Amino acid sequence: MGKSYDVAIAGGGIVGAACAEECAAAGLSVVVVEPGPVGGGATAAGMGHIVVMDDSPAQIALTNYSRTLWMARAHEFPADVEYVSAGTLWVAADAEEMAEVERKRAVYEAIGVRAEVLGPRELAEAEPNLRPSLAGALRVPDDAVVYPPCAARYMLQRALERGAVVRAGESAAQLSGAGIKLRDGSFVPAGIVVNATGAWAPSLTPGIEVRKRKGHLVITDRYPGFVHHQLVELGYLKSAHSMTADSVAFNVQPRKTGQLLIGSSRQFGAEHGEIDANMLTRMLRRAQEYMPALAALTAIRSWTGFRAATPDKLPLIGPCPQDPRLYLATGHEGLGITTSLATAKLVADQLLHRTPAIPVEPYLPGRKQAEHD
Amino acid sequence: MINPIDLSVNGVPIAVPAGTMVSTAVALAGVTRFRRSVTGEARAPLCGMGICFECRVSINGREHCRSCQVPCENGMEVAADA
Numbered sequence: 001m002g003k004s005y006d007v008a009i010a011g012g013g014i015v016g017a018a019c020a021e022e023c024a025a026a027g028l029s030v031v032v033v034e035p036g037p038v039g040g041g042a043t044a045a046g047m048g049h050i051v052v053m054d055d056s057p058a059q060i061a062l063t064n065y066s067r068t069l070w071m072a073r074a075h076e077f078p079a080d081v082e083y084v085s086a087g088t089l090w091v092a093a094d095a096e097e098m099a100e101v102e103r104k105r106a107v108y109e110a111i112g113v114r115a116e117v118l119g120p121r122e123l124a125e126a127e128p129n130l131r132p133s134l135a136g137a138l139r140v141p142d143d144a145v146v147y148p149p150c151a152a153r154y155m156l157q158r159a160l161e162r163g164a165v166v167r168a169g170e171s172a173a174q175l176s177g178a179g180i181k182l183r184d185g186s187f188v189p190a191g192i193v194v195n196a197t198g199a200w201a202p203s204l205t206p207g208i209e210v211r212k213r214k215g216h217l218v219i220t221d222r223y224p225g226f227v228h229h230q231l232v233e234l235g236y237l238k239s240a241h242s243m244t245a246d247s248v249a250f251n252v253q254p255r256k257t258g259q260l261l262i263g264s265s266r267q268f269g270a271e272h273g274e275i276d277a278n279m280l281t282r283m284l285r286r287a288q289e290y291m292p293a294l295a296a297l298t299a300i301r302s303w304t305g306f307r308a309a310t311p312d313k314l315p316l317i318g319p320c321p322q323d324p325r326l327y328l329a330t331g332h333e334g335l336g337i338t339t340s341l342a343t344a345k346l347v348a349d350q351l352l353h354r355t356p357a358i359p360v361e362p363y364l365p366g367r368k369q370a371e372h373d
Numbered sequence: 374m375i376n377p378i379d380l381s382v383n384g385v386p387i388a389v390p391a392g393t394m395v396s397t398a399v400a401l402a403g404v405t406r407f408r409r410s411v412t413g414e415a416r417a418p419l420c421g422m423g424i425c426f427e428c429r430v431s432i433n434g435r436e437h438c439r440s441c442q443v444p445c446e447n448g449m450e451v452a453a454d455a
Contacts, residue, residue, distance in 0.1 A: 222437075
């Protein structure tokens with residue numbers, strides 16, 4: 001049996017990396033087990049949109065807290081993290097969605113998140129490549145964009161500088177509160193074990209309410225200035241809410257390179273990572289409905305990933321009821337990049353008995369939630 | 374030249390034989406830097422068969438066209454990053 005660590009983390013995605021950084025910063029000894037490249041799973045298939053979402057009070061609390069943490073660190077990131085305070089435009093297609101813009105603005109105002117309503121003319125001026133005659137938008141200027149794999153690598157590097165160890169290329173076969181059993185049969189003993197393996201978490205901690213939700217992304221060649229904000233259709237909420245049907249939504253983001261990242265699709269029950277031509281076509285058609293000029297641009301790559309979805313759309317952060325030394329940090333669905341930093345804080349707060357900045361109860365494993373359909 | 378095709382490269386008129394690819398016209402116009410890399414380095418055709426994407430230029434306002442794959446046409450406006 002090898003050295004015992006204070007914390008052993010399964011998963012070197014952005015959530016595992018953030019947890020490693022936070023625990024190492026608190027003086028704990030940390031080991032991270034990651035079979036693939038750092039940030040090579042859902043982290044590499046996320047858009048890297050740092051966004052406040054208002055699905056539920058607990059989601060607002062977590063995303064707002066975490067965005068505050070990102071904003072406070074914006075100056076420290078190396079260039080490859082590509083932190084850009086691009087802002088979000090929630091695009092409204094009609095009067096009904098404009099009513100939603102107003103509702104959303106009031107919610108944000110109440111929690112101190114800057115947001116302004118744009119009319120049709122202001123929207124057209126802000127984003128000339130959107131189709132004409134849209135109803136308007138809500139602009140959230142402090143939302144940001146990052147390049148998630150490099151953000152994860154940076155956080156892990158910071159953990160390494162504080163003495164953390166990365167077991168790269170090794171796979172966790174079994175988790176318990178006592179440690180991580182690796183595929184090669186060896187055992188990594190630890191005081192606390194964290195399952196941060198995203199959509200794969202149920203294979204290591206059976207019975208938890210996490211399901212794979214597949215998504216597609218497309219990236220274009222470089223067209224600087226084509227888009228200025230992260231653009232999301234308000235209908236996205238309907239798409240993200242639906243727990244059964246496959247759905248697509250207009251979601252386009254400017255990258256620092258001038259490239260455009262185009263999403264999004266959501267599918268339950270798709271277990272394989274290959275491109276689904278039908279979903280890809282639907283997704284790009286949706287994007288072109290909002291932004292017809294996209295049709296003339298060159299896409300250079302498309303790929304997929306798996307979000308870790310929970311029934312109540314909130315992540316699982318904290319100890320398992322049946323094994324208080326086994327923590328979960330998964331179930332972040334489409335918000336894992338945004339909420340990684342807050343997740344790491346809440347994990348460290350609980351295992352160090354610190355007072356958290358926001359209540360942890362809504363995210364605790366074992367909370368009551370409806371089962372998946 | 375029988376049936377020459379007239380186009381422009383970076384605003385300069387040039388005539389080429391029918392069937393000439395845009396990459397050749399750009400080279401004949403004396404341009405050696407077709408485009409710039411992300412870090413600003415000079416780029417020019419390498420494979421000549423549409424695989425390497427190094428020869429991209431703007432054709433009639435459309436960016437990132439592989440010049441080695443596009444035959445010249447009358448009135449074409451080609452912009453390379455010379």
